[in-house]
Amino acid sequence: MEYTVQKLGKLAGISTRTLRYYDEIDLLKPARVSSSGYRIYGTKEVDRLQVILFYRELGMSLDEIKRIVRDPLFxxxxxxxxxxxxxxxxxxxxxxxxxxxxxxxxxxxxxxTMTDKDKFVGFKQQMVHENEQKYGEEIREKYGDEAIDQANQKVMDMTPEEHARVTQLADEIKAALAQAMQTGDPASDLAQKAAALHKQWLMFYWNEYSKEAHAGLAQMYVDDERFKAHYDQQQEGTAEFLRDAIHLFTGVKK
Amino acid sequence: MEYTVQKLGKLAGISTRTLRYYDEIDLLKPARVSSSGYRIYGTKEVDRLQVILFYRELGMSLDEIKRIVRDPLFxxxxxxxxxxxxxxxxxxxxxxxxxxxxxxxxxxxxxxTMTDKDKFVGFKQQMVHENEQKYGEEIREKYGDEAIDQANQKVMDMTPEEHARVTQLADEIKAALAQAMQTGDPASDLAQKAAALHKQWLMFYWNEYSKEAHAGLAQMYVDDERFKAHYDQQQEGTAEFLRDAIHLFTGVKK
DNA sequence: ATAATGCCTTCCGTAACGTCAAGGTCAATG
DNA sequence: CATTGACCTTGACGTTACGGAAGGCATTAT
Structure with a gap:
């Protein structure tokens, strides 16, 4: 039995364009090409196409399928x-x-109600502020008190949507951290992503970013009981893990 | 506060390419453009970007996000x-x-073990064969006994992978039918897709397709107790529903 | 003979950017 | 002051798995 593109397409329920594409990417070549350039498929190709469609239905990429059907020993x-x-x-x-x-x-x-969440958010803001006080001297010298006050005002002026974004970032950090903890490596991609997200999150509270202040804050996460309790909530040792990740991220070691 | 692409990118954790792309698709335009063509963003744009990223993190398309941020009354x-x-x-x-x-x-x-499944598959093959006997006269006249025998041989020669594909198609028909039943309309897209899949499935057993035979088989699904019991297994009235869908699909009414 | 299909190749478009490449701009340094 | 290096620009191609259209032969049906 021999088939042209449309015959085979109807048989298998796919378009002729798809068959030409499969030819193009060397996934399914016709058995032969007629003198006038028509693609002619045989029964062997029909079988092969069914196998291809079988794996395609399982959501595999054509590249993966190609590897599968290319050699039977795969x-x-x-x-x-x-x-x-x-x-x-x-x-x-x-x-x-x-x-x-x-x-x-x-x-x-x-x-x-957000009361619970906001309670901790407010608490965090306070700590972030304290940290800034502690490590922000150079910033203060550089930009003056006005800039600091402006940053504080920024927190107070946060729109509901910025607030949502901050909460979202906090959730993402938590999720990334939980996953990264499983690798156990603070230098892993996931852990470094968590550190980067943490920086993003910080940017909502700080007007100027400095690696030293970021690293200092990370250390405080471990030293401060309240912070540590919060981060270790899901998994013991998360605070330390985050600190190590941030220290690697910033390249600053205490 | 004013930002160039890189400044804003670092602030928000995205690439400069992304910012240029957002400019290109009119999702986020810079506040102004400097004399030398540099994009300059202000605080309003920072806020807007955060809103955009917020919805992006929720997996929304940029097109949808554009509609959302374009007007605040959305x-x-x-x-x-x-x-x-x-x-x-x-x-x-x-x-x-x-x-x-x-x-x-x-x-x-x-x-x-597949014994249960194969039991029904064997049963189906038998019924399909009976159906062919019943409606296949015209085909027989057209193509001769040899073609029919060849078709029967095809069923017996089915490779394990073809077998898997047939089973897969049967599963898909079942899933599509279950969903289509909820609409209650045999002319709905889903029901027609189920009918098309059913044709695909049939092609593994028939060497030549005819609308009349397909429609006849569908009617048999209702008339034959065993078939009806199988299809109505999940939901009462599935056999009738499938028949109606196939009759619409083939354009043949009994 | 002619009209209707059917086939071919080639090219554009899709979503959301990543990744060069070629060239202009800006701040700091020798 | 010239030069370096960092930063900016536009433009174009690549990614996935095709859909769709244009323009032009080939085959088939009437």
Whole structure:
């Protein structure tokens, strides 16, 4: 049995464009090409196409599928297991997204009082301010008291949407930290991402960023009981882990 | 406070390319452009950027975000609710994928005996064959007994991977049907997709497709107790629903 | 013979940027 | 003061898996 593009397309439920594309990327070549340039597929190609579509339905990329169908000795099971891991990871991220969206909706409906959260946020702001006092002398000399006051005013003037963004960043830091803790390596990509996010978060409170102040704040996370208790809430040793990550991130060691 | 692209990028944790892109698509324009063409952003733009990033973190498309930030009267809550729906839908599809991948892995490990499934598959083959006997006369006249025998041989010769693909298609039909049943409309997109998938599935058993035979088989799904019981397993009336969908799909009414 | 399909290649468009490349601008340094 | 190095600009291509359209032969049906 021989098939032209449209015949095969109808047989398999795909477009002719798709078949031409699969030819182009060397995923499925026709058995032969007629004198007038028509692609002619045989039964072997039909089988191969079904295999391709089978894996495509499982959400695999064509590149991955190409590796699978290229040689029959390829470890399909291993590929499937790795593919499942990716999917499960995607599902986890999607869960996180949905949870965040729902929180935002709840917030917009006023169903969340935010008192608890705000309590700690206010507390954090105070600590950040103290830290600035402690390490901000050079900044003060550089920019004067006015700049500092302006920064403080910035916190007070925060719009609801900036506030939402700050809360969001705090959540992201928490999520990244929890994941990074599993690697146990403060130099890992995830841990460094957490440190970068922490900097982002800080930028809402500081008008000028300095590595030294950031590193100093990180140390304070460990020294201060209240901070440590908060960060270690989910997992013991998170405060230290975050400090180490930030020290590596800033390149400043105490 | 004024910012160039890099300053603002570092402040917000995004690349300069992203800022230029946001300018290009009119999502975030600089406050002004310097005489030498540099983009200069002000505090208003910083705030707007934070709002943009907030919604971006929730997985929204930039196009959707543009609508949200363009005018402050936009119903953000409604947008969030619709966004959540899309995300939940994505999660459902992802769950389906994961389930299918896991089934495939289990199958490759031989953990699924397939006896139950194969029992029904064998049963289906028998019925399909009967159907062909019943409606295949015209085909028989057209192509001769040889073609029919060849088709039957095709079923017997099915490779494990074709078999997997057939099973996959059957699963997809089931999933599409279950969803389509909720609309209650056999002409709905989902129901028609189910009918199209059913045709795909049939192509593994038939060597020649005819609308009349397809429609006839659909009617048999309702008339035959065993078929009806199988399809109505999940939901009462599925067999009738599938028949109606296929009759609409083929344009053949009995 | 002609009209209707069917096939071909080539190119643009999609989302949200990353990554060069070529060239102008600005601040600081020798 | 010239030069370096950091920073800025536009422009263009690459990414995924095709959809769609244009323009031009080939085959088939009437």
């Amino acid at each position: 470890d399909r099971k291993q590929a499937l297991i790795e593919h499942r891991m990716r999917l499960v990871d995607q599902r986890r991220q999607l869960d996180q997204l949905i949870s965040n969206v729902e929180n935002t909706i709840a917030f917009s409906e006023g169903r969340i | 119903d953000r809550k409604q947008a969030l609710i619709e966004h959540r729906m899309r995300l939940v839908d994505q999660r459902r599809q992802l769950d389906q994928l994961i389930s299918n991948v896991e089934n495939t892995i289990a199958f490759s490990e031989g953990r699924i």
